[in-house]
Amino acid sequence: MFKMNFSKKLIMAAATTAVLATPAMAADDKVYKLKLAETWPTNFPVFGDATKNMAALAEKMSNGRLKITIDSKNKHKAPLGVFDMVRSGQYDMGHSASYYWKGKVPNTLYFTTMPFGMTAPEQYGWFYYGGGQELMDEVYGKFNLMSFPGGNTGNQMGGWFQKEINSLDDLKGLKMRIPGFAGEVLAKLGAKPTNIPAGELYTALERRTIDALEWVGPSLDLRMGFHKIAPYYYTGWHEPATELQFLINKKKFERLPADLQQILKTAMRTAAYDMYIQSYHASAENWASMKTEFPDIQVKSFPNEVIDAMRKANDELLAEKAAADPLAKKILDSQAEYLKKARAWTDISDRAYLNSLSK
Amino acid sequence: MFKMNFSKKLIMAAATTAVLATPAMAADDKVYKLKLAETWPTNFPVFGDATKNMAALAEKMSNGRLKITIDSKNKHKAPLGVFDMVRSGQYDMGHSASYYWKGKVPNTLYFTTMPFGMTAPEQYGWFYYGGGQELMDEVYGKFNLMSFPGGNTGNQMGGWFQKEINSLDDLKGLKMRIPGFAGEVLAKLGAKPTNIPAGELYTALERRTIDALEWVGPSLDLRMGFHKIAPYYYTGWHEPATELQFLINKKKFERLPADLQQILKTAMRTAAYDMYIQSYHASAENWASMKTEFPDIQVKSFPNEVIDAMRKANDELLAEKAAADPLAKKILDSQAEYLKKARAWTDISDRAYLNSLSK
Structure with a gap:
């Protein structure tokens, strides 16, 4: 436990209140409508919740200025056409998985999960603090696309x-x-x-x-x-940490005012993390159900x-x-180097802890 | 790998663009200023980054309508006075750790981490999908306070x-x-x-x-x-998953317009998740440095x-x-029940995976 030393001096911090102050920058009151194509069927559990969560957050945070409608594969009929539809501008956004495009752009393979690769917290570390996002930008930037983590399933079973x-x-x-x-x-x-x-x-x-x-x-x-x-x-x-992706047409993104760009990016980032936790929860609940019904x-x-x-x-x-x-090579080297460091930490932290409790 | 079947029908999805449409709801253009007291010293690594990250996200997403200033313990001199200062309204927000208040409100002990308790993804599952947040609301609501997860250190060493x-x-x-x-x-x-x-x-x-x-x-x-x-x-x-906390004075929060409330909640949630990943990253990097310098x-x-x-x-x-x-008892029973289910899943997913690679 990290614990700050308690200074017993009288509390002299300045009083403060939530007050009305000077008017803010002139807000752009226009409503921006974006259409998102997801690879999944209508109301697909967990994966589909990530897009709904993201759209709801964006709409609430923007006070209705950013409206994102979601078309499932039942509507657009092209689950594996999401890359092309967002690239061309037919859709503004997509929700899919990067490795689906490896036949078209081989280097997209590396941004979902890799056999014997990183676990979810390790891989998020690589994306956000270890250069992974920048490498994904490099791969997708050539296609007028932006790609961001879109939610993790957690460790998939064999x-x-x-x-x-x-x-x-x-x-x-x-x-x-x-x-x-x-x-x-x-x-x-x-x-x-x-x-x-x-x-x-x-x-x-x-x-x-x-x-x-x-x-x-x-x-x-x-x-x-x-x-x-x-x-x-x-x-x-x-598939130790299957990460879905949000795709955005870069030109469409750039047309948004700066506050809505930040709202959209934060809504995607939160929805991605939330999906990781929701997947964890759903796996825990469903595994308990399976074992109860089929104990063998x-x-x-x-x-x-x-x-x-x-x-x-x-x-x-x-x-x-x-x-x-x-x-x-650059991407694989980056992943291998990051995995080595991150796994050394995982081994003495979560793995050691979990093993010590299951003897 | 989950893979949608690729329908080869021609893509008939409706074309769409980011267009200007009807004017949005009349936005509240006032600037709301909030003051946050953190338990940490000025520029404390990782913990202090979480508050800065949260404040920056809130300001950008609100187009400057939500301005949060941060006072470290160097300023307010009361690292363990954060609970009282936010409760009284002297500060609007705090960043601290729930277990610091156990001498004052014993049931706050359970919302940081517990010996032999849940790991970070398990505990986030409990907070967000397993009833943990509602129990935290019950404990803090009596004090005119709202408490939310504020960033996880990951598994702490013994x-x-x-x-x-x-x-x-x-x-x-x-x-x-x-x-x-x-x-x-x-x-x-x-x-x-x-x-x-x-x-x-x-x-x-x-x-x-x-x-x-x-x-x-x-x-x-x-x-x-x-x-x-x-x-x-x-x-x-x-301390398998030490979660810090954001505290908010409930009355101050309720004075914010709905969009800024959502922006603030999302900024806190994202900053909390980000701190978990930043901690993971920093531990991986620093452990590599320690081992290089002191291989014994x-x-x-x-x-x-x-x-x-x-x-x-x-x-x-x-x-x-x-x-x-x-x-x-209600909180401890909820945690024990959740831990049992979540750990059964962790054991056959991440733990089994990590162990299979370290033989």
Whole structure:
């Protein structure tokens, strides 16, 4: 406990009150309307709450001068078109995830989460105090876009498995729904990553069309029902701190008066942090529900042999990316350096604390 | 990875632009001036940045209509008088820590951090989604005060020790600077908690007037220099998520127009989150510096026997408080229930992840 020494001198501080003083700068009374396209369906839990929270904060703080309407994918029909729609100005803002654009702009991959990468507080440290935001600006600035952290899911689970993974051999031929970069890592080890539409996942896992799948974690897995049909829930390795993103068309942003720019930036920043905490809360609640209803769910971690091989495959894939593109190298080096320092601290703080209480 | 299915339909979303529309509500152009008293000295790192960050955000977002001036303890001379000065209206706002008021209002103890309690994301979950803020409102509302989270230090270290703690016997007679409730816990186990002014701590530890001390963690310990004179740095148990507080005089707050109320609340919330991340960053950076300069620092965790005895002593002290006061019981029950759920999630997410990478 840090404690200030209590000076016993009489309190002589000047009295003060909330008083009316000189008139403020002439305010711009115009109403600015912005339209936001989100990648998610209407009323999607947690992710969709982040956009609603942000828009409500902006409207209240601006006394109605900043009105943001939100179109879900049900309306705009282009969940993975958000980058292009904001870039072109068809929408002023977007809410999505940076790694969805890696096929279009490879260096967007690094601003969501990385296998074996930083946890949420580590990654927020990198974004806000360790140069991450500046690197994201560099990647997105070329496209007339601004990108900001848009809410964190927290550590994602490794997924639901029908059979135990006890060795590297158990990965060979494993049919798993695991999209994106993590799928590439597993493919290097002989697994067969597949992509299956969300609506068909439950049946595919139940009928053993696939052996395993990953989705998010208890916050969003509960409603999918996978815990009813798969006995093993593996702890995470591939998305330790999935950060969504707010996208803004730069020209549209620059047309806003300075106070509304600051209101918008602060509303996004608060909504992002809030989503991290809401995700934590929802995962805690939903995990308790799952365990109550299905007490036999077995939580497993991959054995060292598997973790080591996945790390090696991951390192190799990243080395290829760094070798091919100087900006990719710059970003990856920045992340690796930050992770090293931040993890040394995490290990002697939260990890040591949590371990000391679970012996 | 959660991934939306990509509909290939042509993008038909309505075009939109940032346009000028109908005039907004008549804005209140008056300038509101608030004075804030902080417990810290002028330009105190991290803690003091939280108040400056909050005030700057409020001023920018309000286009200068909300001006908050900050008096440090060097000015008001009453670091532990903040509660009274804000309650009386001498100051409109304060920045301090709730547990400083436990001698005056015992139930304020529970809104900073508790030994063996929640980590920062767990505790923010409790504050914002688990009923913690409402309980804090109940405690502070009786005093014409509003209290909000004011920034988290992250997990605090157990402190600097001149000798190793290998058993409960090593605590007997241990002279340690550890104020507050954690000191009471240690006293039950035979240690001799002492309080020594900050400016004398270094010399006291160097000359072995005391055997050990705790301060905060690398973020603020580095400048104190304890790492130069004590070989052992113990991991934390007593302050897993120290949350500072913003205090506001309720009547003063209610005089603000609705938009400025929201701006102030959002500025405080963002500054609190930011301080958590800044603390994380500063601890990571400073721990790296300490280790580079003094590679022989030994990080230790207390043995199970000691942890178990401290937990038991802590539980007994809390049971006494719960038995003596129904509101204390309500708060402690709420925290215990939330901790149980949240920790079950932390254990299978961040803890499992971190452990899998440090084998």
